[in-house]
Amino acid sequence: VIAPVDDAFADVPKDDLDALAKDSDQLTKVLTYHVIPGQLSPDEIAGEHETVEGSKVKISGEGEDMKFDDAGLVCGGVKTANATVYMVDAVMMPKD
Incomplete structure (x- = not known):
């Protein structure tokens, strides 16, 4: 799971957030773009x-310099019961 931190949402224009809140299909697309099947370690x-969602996300770098598309890693490799979580500094948008 690629999870944007709370501050990441401040960088998304309010009109875009409002549009996502009204369009459940697009919201689902954005949310599922933040999920990679399986539990991948760092x-x-x-x-x-x-x-x-079906698109590909590019993950580059290593350690604290890791990037998820253009989103920077804040904290990563957090194991939960059913996921490994990577917290990032931006909300990622799927490519059309």
């Missing part, structure tokens, strides 16, 4: 991965 996450 050693496995670099590269291109298909998201649940």
Whole structure:
């Protein structure tokens, strides 16, 4: 799971957030773009991965310098019961 931190939402224009709130299909598309199937450790996450939404996200760099598309890593590799979470500094938008 690629999870934008709270501050990341401040960079999304209010009109865009309002539009997503009214369009459940587009909101689902954005949310599922932040999910890669499986549990990938920090050693496995670099590269291109298909998201649940269907587009590919590019993950580059390593350690604290990791990028998810253009979003920078804030904290990563957090294991939960059913996911490995990577917190990023931006809300990512799927490519059309």
